[in-house]
Amino acid sequence: MKQPKEIIPLYGRVAAIIENKIISGQYAPGDKLPTEDELVTYYGVSKITIRGALSRLEESGYINRIRGKGTFVTDSIPSITQTVSSNLQETIQLAGFMNIISVEMDVVTVKFSRTPKDICNFFNCSTEDQVLRIQRVISPGNFFYYYDNYMPVSYADYFSVDEIKEKKSLQTILREKMNLKVTKGDMYLQALPSDPDISQKLQCPSFEPLINVQTQFWHKDKEPFELLNIYFRSCYFKYKVELDINLAENYKEK
DSSP states (O other), X not given: OOOOXXXXXXXXXXXXXXXXXXXXXXXXXXXXXXXXXXXXXXXXXXXXXXXXXXXXXXXXXXXXXXXXXXXXXXXXXOOOOOEXXXXXXXXXXXXXXXXXXXXXXXXXXXXXXXXXXXXXXXXTOOTTSEEEXXXXXXXXXXXXXXXXXXXXXXXXXXXXXXXXXXXXXXXXXXXXXXXXXXXXEEEEEEEEEOOHHHHHHHTSOTTOEEEEXXXXXXXXXXXXXXXEEEEEEGGGEEEOOOOOHHHHHHHHHO
């Protein structure tokens, strides 16, 4: 018998958005939040929904509601320094510098993976084929990154759970064991809402905005080697792009 799917109430989604703003510093400790009526207008939901969201935030210790004065961010919220990156490759390399919390390594059928269409397109396989899947939760101390790796099944014999916990990248392990060299890679960056199972791994509310970095690697003769998805909370991340103003002005003149 199938288990019923988790239903995320609307007030939970609103609470997740406000929590994200608090963690990212858009609302600082001690700041007064908008009134219930203002939140109703802004989010386009009922007052019951807003009150449910505020109750959840209060229970979680993010806000204090003071009768006659309003709703305030608690002073106990720690100041979060966002990771500002101009090179997404740095994110891929984080595994070598952080604590690996948990590891799951399985050979799975593609159709049961998180991104079956992406896997089929990349490895040129069907949903009935099998792939090696390695899942890791990696933490610098106060927040989490969820790594979801897919590789050909033939690489399964080169990994052990103990090795994966040694703070080495999977590519480093394969390079040491079989002299494997990556020759090409493509990277995609997107924002998406957190599914319940990812929320559990990242310890965040379901439907909270996440950053997803998907990287596809090839080796020798463009043979597909690895598809990697990294998920992390958007409130901890900013992507920096330096603009060449002179180049932009020259382009406009053309």
